[in-house]
Amino acid sequence: MTTLRIAVPNKGSLSLPSDQLLTAAGYRVHRANRELMIDDVRNDVRFFFLRPRDIALYVGSGTLDAGITGRDLLLDADTGAEEVLPLGYSESTFRFAARPGELTAVADLAGKRVATSYPGLVGGYLARHGVEARLVRLDGAVETSVQLGIADAVADVVETGTSLRNSGLAVFGEPILRSEAVLIRRPDTEDGDGSIATAVERVRRRLKGVLIARQYVMIDFDCPTAVQEAACALTPGIESPTVSPLAREGWVAVRSLVPRDRAPFVMDELWEVGARAILVTPLESSRI
Ligand SMILES: Nc1ncnc2c1ncn2[C@@H]1O[C@H](COP(=O)(O)OP(=O)(O)OP(=O)(O)O)[C@@H](O)[C@H]1O
Numbered sequence: 193m194t195t196l197r198i199a200v201p202n203k204g205s206l207s208l209p210s211d212q213l214l215t216a217a218g219y220r221v222h223r224a225n226r227e228l229m230i231d232d233v234r235n236d237v238r239f240f241f242l243r244p245r246d247i248a249l250y251v252g253s254g255t256l257d258a259g260i261t262g263r264d265l266l267l268d269a270d271t272g273a274e275e276v277l278p279l280g281y282s283e284s285t286f287r288f289a290a291r292p293g294e295l296t297a298v299a300d301l302a303g304k305r306v307a308t309s310y311p312g313l314v315g316g317y318l319a320r321h322g323v324e325a326r327l328v329r330l331d332g333a334v335e336t337s338v339q340l341g342i343a344d345a346v347a348d349v350v351e352t353g354t355s356l357r358n359s360g361l362a363v364f365g366e367p368i369l370r371s372e373a374v375l376i377r378r379p380d381t382e383d384g385d386g387s388i389a390t391a392v393e394r395v396r397r398r399l400k401g402v403l404i405a406r407q408y409v410m411i412d413f414d415c416p417t418a419v420q421e422a423a424c425a426l427t428p429g430i431e432s433p434t435v436s437p438l439a440r441e442g443w444v445a446v447r448s449l450v451p452r453d454r455a456p457f458v459m460d461e462l463w464e465v466g467a468r469a470i471l472v473t474p475l476e477s478s479r480i
């Protein structure tokens with residue numbers, strides 16, 4: 193069996209949550225001395241710690257089998273690497289911004305200078321909208337470029353909007369993209385017996401299992417059979433709730449998964465339809 197080769201962000205906002213997710217999924221990614229590579233022998237995986245921007249390149253070329261990066265970086269690199277699982281952290285939108293009121297729609301960018309660290313993504317978007325603008329490629333701190341006079345607008349990552357506000361800029365037009373951390377895999381070429389695809393699928397399933405365990409809690413309750421239907425309607429679960437008989441005549445026990453943020457409300461509603469002994473338990477991991 194070939195060892196799976198996975199790229200992990202070595203810096204920036206993707207790095208820590210990616211390490212935490214992989215660790216929770218049972219992989220060994222702890223770097224005592226900032227190693228560039230770690231062999232996780234038990235899982236038959238070799239992890240490579242790389243810049244998130246470069247990860248799509250390695251995975252797209254098939255040099256590495258899978259990786260974690262941002263959707264925005266994946267689309268900017270446009271390498272043929274495929275997104276296989278959204279991971280729910282490092283969430284942001286990718287937006288155009290300019291001095292308030294100066295530009296109001298993407299069409300207004302015609303003939304303007306647009307500063308960005310994502311020329312592939314922005315160039316593609318402008319081309320699809322039939323707008324010809326000049327891209328000014330910067331490595332970071334893109335928002336400052338308008339004040340400094342080398343651009344008329346920027347296209348950049350926006351989370352809270354603080355960086356834009358601090359630079360006297362305001363977003364305009366539709367969001368170019370909603371981004372978050374994603375698991376990506378290489379194109380299926382040169383995977384003779386399909387063993388890499390199978391191994392990547394196992395990684396995907398493990399990570400998804402951790403994400404579900406974070407998003408859901410287990411709810412258990414007892415209720416009279418007369419209200420079982422109404423109670424189960426409140427807790428449909430992912431597939432279907434488990435209903436077991438109770439020693440007490442005319443009562444059942446129900447077990448189901450509910451979204452963590454819905455749990456207090458579901459408990460109130462269950463109580464109101466007649467459920468009792470309502471218990472909520474966190475999940476450690478799952479395979480759904
Ligand atoms: N402030 C932010 N909030 C949420 N996501 C962000 C933020 N800044 C960057 N990202 C996302 O993090 C990913 C990596 O971006 P990038 O390589 O620029 O690193 P970074 O996290 O900004 O760190 P640094 O700029 O210090 O290297 C991208 O997908 C980007 O969308």
Ligand SMILES: O=P(O)(O)OC[C@H]1O[C@H](OP(=O)(O)OP(=O)(O)O)[C@H](O)[C@@H]1O
Nearest residue numbers: 332333334349350351352353354355356
């Ligand atoms: O909307 P906000 O919450 O302000 O976050 C968005 C900012 O965060 C990132 O910058 P970072 O701090 O990574 O610096 P960089 O531009 O040099 O990458 C990103 O490039 C934006 O500038």
Ligand SMILES: [Mg+2]
Nearest residue numbers: 204205332333
């Ligand atoms: Mg940054």
